[in-house]
Amino acid sequence: MTGLPKKVQLPKSVLDMKFMKKTKERIEKEIENTQDHDSLYANIITHEMRSASGNFISEPSFIFCEPMIEGRLSFKGMNPEIERLMELENAKNEKPSGEMDKDVSDEVLARKMEAFNKRKRPQDSPKYVTIGNKRKK
Amino acid sequence: MKVAVGEVVLPGDQCEEISLVGEKSKVILGPGLRKEVDGITITKAGTLKKRSPNTYWVDNYQKRYIPSRGENVIGVVVQKAGDIFRVDVGGSCSASLSYLSFEGATKKNRPKVNIGDVVYAKMLVASKDMEPELVCVDSHGKKGRLGVLEEGFVFKCSLNLVRKILNPECPLLNSLKNEWPFELAAGLNGRIWIKAKTMRETIAVGNAILGCEYLNTDEIKSMCTNIASILAGHVS
Numbered sequence: 296m297t298g299l300p301k302k303v304q305l306p307k308s309v310l311d312m313k314f315m316k317k318t319k320e321r322i323e324k325e326i327e328n329t330q331d332h333d334s335l336y337a338n339i340i341t342h343e344m345r346s347a348s349g350n351f352i353s354e355p356s357f358i359f360c361e362p363m364i365e366g367r368l369s370f371k372g373m374n375p376e377i378e379r380l381m382e383l384e385n386a387k388n389e390k391p392s393g394e395m396d397k398d399v400s401d402e403v404l405a406r407k408m409e410a411f412n413k414r415k416r417p418q419d420s421p422k423y424v425t426i427g428n429k430r431k432k
Numbered sequence: 433m434k435v436a437v438g439e440v441v442l443p444g445d446q447c448e449e450i451s452l453v454g455e456k457s458k459v460i461l462g463p464g465l466r467k468e469v470d471g472i473t474i475t476k477a478g479t480l481k482k483r484s485p486n487t488y489w490v491d492n493y494q495k496r497y498i499p500s501r502g503e504n505v506i507g508v509v510v511q512k513a514g515d516i517f518r519v520d521v522g523g524s525c526s527a528s529l530s531y532l533s534f535e536g537a538t539k540k541n542r543p544k545v546n547i548g549d550v551v552y553a554k555m556l557v558a559s560k561d562m563e564p565e566l567v568c569v570d571s572h573g574k575k576g577r578l579g580v581l582e583e584g585f586v587f588k589c590s591l592n593l594v595r596k597i598l599n600p601e602c603p604l605l606n607s608l609k610n611e612w613p614f615e616l617a618a619g620l621n622g623r624i625w626i627k628a629k630t631m632r633e634t635i636a637v638g639n640a641i642l643g644c645e646y647l648n649t650d651e652i653k654s655m656c657t658n659i660a661s662i663l664a665g666h667v668s
Contacts, residue, residue, distance in 0.1 A: 350454045351467045355558075356500035358620070360462040360481075360489040363598045366504050366620070367552060367577035368605065371613035373627065380577060 435474065437482040441490060445474040450488050462489025494591045497522040497621035499558035504578070506586065506619030507566065509549045517545060519553070522588075522621045525563055529553060533567040535575035543580075550581045550625060552617045581617055584627035585634050591622045593645045604644050607656035608637065612663065636663050 310319045354360065365384070369377035399407075435445045441464075450472040453459055461467060464476035465488055474480070478492030497505070499521065507519035510526060517529045529551065534543035545551070553566035568578040597604050598618055608614070614628040614637050624641060628634040640659050644652045 348467065350456075350458045351472075352458065352460050353465075353467065354460050354462050355498075356503055357463060357489065357595060358503055359460065360483060360487050361595055362483075362600055363595065364600055365577060366594075366598055366618035367616070369615040370605075370609040373613040373615040373629075377577060377615065 435480060437480050437488070439480055440478070441474045441480045442477050443475050446470075447472045447474065447480065447488075453486055457486060460487040462487060464490025464492060491592070495588075495622060497591060499523045499527065499555050499564040499621075501555050501558045503555045503558075503620040505553060505555060505566070505621040506581070506617060506623040506625055507551050507553060507621075508586075509545055509547055509551060512545075512547060519551060519566055521564070521566070521619075522623065523564060527553075527555075527564040527566045529566040529568065533569055534579070535569050535573065545580055550584070550586055552578050552581055552619065552625070554578060577617075581625050581627075584615070584625050585638065586623055586625045587638055587642070588623055589642060590645065591620065593641070594618050594620055594622055594624065597641060597644065601649075602644075603649055603653050604640065604656065607653055608640060608660075611656075611660045612636075632663060 305315070305318070305322075309315060310322070357363075365381075367377060368381065369375075372378065433442075433445050435441045435447050436449055437447075441447075447465075448471065450459060450461070450465070454472075461472065464474060464478060466473050466475050472488075474490060476490045476492045476494075478490045480488065481491050482488050499505075505521045507521040507527060507529075509517045509529075510520045511518035515531060517531065518526045519529050521527050531537060531542050531545070532539070533556075534545075537543045551566075551568060553568050554570075555564055556567045557565040568575060568580075570576050570578075596602055605616075612628065612633050614626060614633060616627075616637070617625040619625075624638075626634055626637045626641075628637055636659050640656060643655055647655060
């Protein structure tokens, strides 16, 4: 019963009870199996074989390589059941981007920042960091 | 021969680029690539493609379907054998579909599936030594989009074409979806099932799909406009 420290085990006193006989046998068999496994093939399986595939994962299907939409579609009310599913999926896909909508676009921000820096930076000493309009000097 | 991403590759070619990346990080080798002792070897003729981060595959022209796990396919029920249906999916042997793998099916309540029915199913087991196995439910026991496809029209095409029209970038479905009502199921085994209100509309959808095999984005858009105007009766 030793050698498997991580697994939660029943105490020995409980396992010795009469009604736990079957469980005790099962646990003993399990431990025997797992221990035998390594020793049985130890001389055949080399370390090289274990790490032969390295960082490479083989994938026989295109679905994990190319971007693809679901292959079952319905348009203009031909099959309302499928269209409901399509709507649900679209709503799910759009949600995260909806939350992250920008109030100020990148270009506007870049232009404002440029103007701001031009105005503020020259007389700033590097010791002070300006945040917004607050300037300590 | 040494090849790089984006080039035309042939079986036996080697790609050093992938092996170098593989030394540092995890790499996914898609169809057409194999890890050998001395590097990455190409096993199919096509173009070598990459998708970041670190997914490589060979995009080849192919009509023969090779089952692989997780793909949605269209099959025809060819035999009822006790507990299972035999389904022809176009692979080297027929796939099996248990009658219990339908939504709400029990031993007493069998699903109504007959020989000759067309089913849209997911590959559950696909191994090179065993018969593939299909299911018509997801892991929650819901049917979702899978199941028997009633009526409609099935046609075969190359495996590339199915991937092309299912690509989110492809304008075909976006151009057609506002024109007339239709339904479509595309199996990655190179079979497409379509259904529309009239025969003319069904043929129009089928022709639009088959027509876009060798067209680029702009050509597909103009073809769709063309088909839509013919169907609407503006041009005869």
